[in-house]
Amino acid sequence: MEGLLAWLVITLIKIVVILAIVLGVGAYLTLVERKVAAHIQRRPGPMVVGWHGLLQPLADGLKLLTKEDLFPRYGNRFLYNLALVMALVPATLVFAVVPFGPEFEAFGIKVKPILTDVNIGLLLVFALGSMAVFSIALAGWASNSKYALIGSMRKAGIIVSYEVVITFAVMGPIILAGTLSTYDIVQNQIDQKLWYVWLQPIAFVVYMFAMLAETGRVPFDVQEAEAELVTGFTVEYGGMKFGLFPLVEWYIEVLSLSAIAVVLFFGGWSPINIPFLGFVDPLFFLGPLSPFVWFVLKVSLLFLFVLWLHWTLPRYRIDQITETAWKVMLPLTFVNLVLTAVFAPLIWR
Amino acid sequence: MEYIALLIFFFILLGLALVFVFINYVLGPKSSDALQDYPYECGVPLYDKSAQSTFHQGYYLLGLLLLLFDIEAAFLFPWTVVYRYLGIFGFIEMFLFILILTYGLLYAWRKGALNWQFEEESL
Numbered sequence: 001m002e003g004l005l006a007w008l009v010i011t012l013i014k015i016v017v018i019l020a021i022v023l024g025v026g027a028y029l030t031l032v033e034r035k036v037a038a039h040i041q042r043r044p045g046p047m048v049v050g051w052h053g054l055l056q057p058l059a060d061g062l063k064l065l066t067k068e069d070l071f072p073r074y075g076n077r078f079l080y081n082l083a084l085v086m087a088l089v090p091a092t093l094v095f096a097v098v099p100f101g102p103e104f105e106a107f108g109i110k111v112k113p114i115l116t117d118v119n120i121g122l123l124l125v126f127a128l129g130s131m132a133v134f135s136i137a138l139a140g141w142a143s144n145s146k147y148a149l150i151g152s153m154r155k156a157g158i159i160v161s162y163e164v165v166i167t168f169a170v171m172g173p174i175i176l177a178g179t180l181s182t183y184d185i186v187q188n189q190i191d192q193k194l195w196y197v198w199l200q201p202i203a204f205v206v207y208m209f210a211m212l213a214e215t216g217r218v219p220f221d222v223q224e225a226e227a228e229l230v231t232g233f234t235v236e237y238g239g240m241k242f243g244l245f246p247l248v249e250w251y252i253e254v255l256s257l258s259a260i261a262v263v264l265f266f267g268g269w270s271p272i273n274i275p276f277l278g279f280v281d282p283l284f285f286l287g288p289l290s291p292f293v294w295f296v297l298k299v300s301l302l303f304l305f306v307l308w309l310h311w312t313l314p315r316y317r318i319d320q321i322t323e324t325a326w327k328v329m330l331p332l333t334f335v336n337l338v339l340t341a342v343f344a345p346l347i348w349r
Numbered sequence: 350m351e352y353i354a355l356l357i358f359f360f361i362l363l364g365l366a367l368v369f370v371f372i373n374y375v376l377g378p379k380s381s382d383a384l385q386d387y388p389y390e391c392g393v394p395l396y397d398k399s400a401q402s403t404f405h406q407g408y409y410l411l412g413l414l415l416l417l418f419d420i421e422a423a424f425l426f427p428w429t430v431v432y433r434y435l436g437i438f439g440f441i442e443m444f445l446f447i448l449i450l451t452y453g454l455l456y457a458w459r460k461g462a463l464n465w466q467f468e469e470e471s472l
Contacts, residue, residue: 007350015357019365065373066376067373068379068385070385070386072387072388073388074399081370084366084370085370089359092362093358096355115354115355116351116352118352118355141401147390149400153404153405157407160412160415163415163419164418168422171422171425171426174426174429236388238373240372241369241370244369323464327463330454331451334450341440341443342440
């Protein structure tokens with residue numbers, strides 16, 4: 001009975017930590033994005049609310065919370081609200097299988113810094129990732145507005161195309177690791193002294209393309225296309241509902257997919273890797289904290305990379321994006337899969 | 350046990366999402382303006398009230414392709430996990446499977462299913 005209580009308390013603490021990370025960091029990433037965008041365009045960005053705009057996300061949140069609740073008159077109210085629930089829940093649920101660091105011991109209890117180490121972790125990630133298409137299709141359909149429908153159809157088409165590509169791309173690292181559990185994948189990379197990005201560069205590039213497409217980040221942001229579609233499928237949403245869609249799409253999903261990319265290709269919490277030789281840890285002085293710092297560092301670098309792309313690249317057309325997915329990315333992943341299957345026995349030893 | 354934690358997290362998130370759905374109704378002001386809930390269309394009156402009638406057929410085709418290839422991905426996932434224990438037999442079996450898959454892709458390509466269906470072409 002006591003074991004059950006301890007388990008429940010630990011689980012709840014983990015959930016609170018994950019929610020704090022997702023919503024707190026997610027909200028503050030809006031400020032990071034605005035600052036980075038501003039400095040890329042050689043302007044200071046938000047400066048008024050707080051020191052260098054540090055309180056800006058709070059002000060934005062308050063503003064969104066106190067807006068009137070509007071609903072487009074010809075829409076479907078149930079689906080309209082369901083779209084919001086289906087956007088937030090699966091995207092955040094992905095964090096349940098993101099391992100933040102190695103197992104540690106606190107107060108005599110062994111704790112894994114991952115909510116649930118299920119043995120189908122990656123399958124869960126991509127199953128939940130596919131749910132995003134429902135929320136977007138529903139949001140556009142239920143709003144019953146032409147801009148929203150066009151935006152949501154574009155986004156759904158892109159997600160549908162890159163969904164296939166991303167599932168085939170991650171199969172390479174899975175073959176090398178021989179498991180679907182995210183925790184074990186990282187552990188295997190540490191045991192094999194190898195970040196899988198060294199052997200899976202094709203898979204990594206394809207994964208990054210798919211990540212940008214699924215989150216609607218710039219070269220693939222046709223669903224938003226503010227010059228032609230206003231804001232795409234969120235046109236008819238207001239207040240916090242409007243705030244939540246970009247939060248989920250641009251921050252929570254980018255964060256979760258970056259974290260999964262770090263897990264799959266960059267050895268999760270492990271320090272810098274020299275292939276087959278070992279790991280070099282310039283942050284050794286942090287002691288037991290260093291794995292967590294490494295993980296956060298890698299995820300933030302990937303996130304900043306996505307931001308950098310967002311504010312420097314132009315936008316493609318929908319036909320170019322989907323044709324790239326089917327004609328370039330998918331054959332590449334097939335080739336990568338067969339190649340990986342050929343040389344994988346050398347890695348397992 | 351592992352999945353119960355997932356379930357708890359799911360219900361907490363569901364509650365949170367419902368809070369986000371209703372919070373504006375609770376906190377926001379309530380004004381009444383005749384056109385405030387009118388669908389946005391650049392300030393002109395709507396030509397038809399419903400937008401749910403037409404969308405480009407290319408999206409439909411993409412959905413069909415997804416069905417084909419995602420089911421095949423579902424076949425490949427278990428193989429990737431146990432490939433380590435299958436040896437050369439597993440390799441040849443799956444090589445043939447991927448070959449057939451590639452053939453299917455080439456067929457779709459040849460038939461023009463991967464091309465975006467422009468309306469001008471049908472005219």
